[in-house]
Amino acid sequence: MNTEKESTTKSQVLSDIKLRRPQRQEKLADSINKISFMEKIRNLLKGRKAWKEPSPEEVSVDNAYKTRWIWYHTILALELLMVNILLVAILIVLALKL
Secondary structure, three states: OHHHHHHHHHHHHHHHHHHHHHHHHHHHHHHHHHHHHHHHHHHHHHOOOOOOOOOOOOOOHHHHHHHHHHHHHHHHHHHHHHHHHHHHHHHHHHHHHO
């Protein structure tokens, strides 16, 4: 009797394993697709052009001035933003104390 039960449970286990294998294969296929997606991202990043030093023929006084002007005003804008945040914080603190 025990052998019949054991054989049926073994056969059920084997059939369950056979049924699960396609799912595992699908998971493996999905992981392969994920790897290929990551490879696509790496290839995209590798193909990106890196910053190159400009050639002396391309650099002019006017171009250098424009670049410095942009950076100067960007820094000023960030400082102005920080000052405004501090002023609002001071206003809130004073409003809560009164």
